[in-house]
Amino acid sequence: MKFEKLTLFIKSVFIAGLMLATTTTSAQKENKFKLDPSTNMLMTGKGPGQDGSINPFAGQDCVAVVENLAKAPFSVRIQKNGVVLRTIEIGTKETKRIELKGSEELYIDTQKKTTRFTINYQQTSKS
Known part of the structure; x- marks a missing residue:
């Protein structure tokens, strides 16, 4: 027994x-993506069914960690209510930490080459 x-x-x-x-x-x-040339993709900010990635901190301030796995740069565009707030270039094999407010949307904009990248989210540390 x-x-x-x-x-x-x-x-x-x-x-x-x-x-x-x-x-x-x-x-x-x-959270690992491949986008064709001249493609724009919403990653987070509009909610389930519309976001390309899963952000466990959606609706809250957080940090998006974007890593370029490709040999070509691409842009990260931050918007709110259809207004572009800032654009950030992610160079070849570069990783950037991007602070997001809970109401902001994050888009990936590719250029002339296929792009591969990862995106992960971290909770903003409170002081």
């Missing part, structure tokens, strides 16, 4: 670990 319980426990722990590893891998894949 004790052996059966131990076996069941080990199987449960193994399955839980496997599920956790799969979930982490899926979340990482969702």
